[in-house]
Amino acid sequence: MSPIKLVIIAGLLYLGYRLFISDWKKKKNKRKEDAEPKSVQDDQVEDVLVEDPVCHKLVPKQQAIRLKQRGTEGYNYFCSEECCNKFVSQTGEQE
Numbered sequence: 001m002s003p004i005k006l007v008i009i010a011g012l013l014y015l016g017y018r019l020f021i022s023d024w025k026k027k028k029n030k031r032k033e034d035a036e037p038k039s040v041q042d043d044q045v046e047d048v049l050v051e052d053p054v055c056h057k058l059v060p061k062q063q064a065i066r067l068k069q070r071g072t073e074g075y076n077y078f079c080s081e082e083c084c085n086k087f088v089s090q091t092g093e094q095e
């Protein structure tokens with residue numbers, strides 16, 4: 001094998017090595033981005049059904065009318081303001 005051929009082969013190997021390394025680094029960075037945690041669950045946590053204490057209908061929590069329970073940290077949920085008002089007049093929760 002002539003020395004010139006050796007140099008060419010060495011150069012090609014070097015180039016291939018450089019390409020391989022940069023490509024591998026790109027892939028590694030991309031994988032890092034993919035692994036980033038995503039906050040997808042936040043909206044779904046609130047998507048639960050709550051029972052209206054007046055008409056006993058199940059309503060999605062996000063759409064329900066919310067009324068704070070007196071003396072507690074809890075809430076009552078209603079399908080409509082009508083039910084909420086009914087509940088208030090029945091129990092005297094609000095003055």
Ligand SMILES: [Zn+2]
Nearest residue numbers: 052055079083
């Ligand atoms: Zn109701």
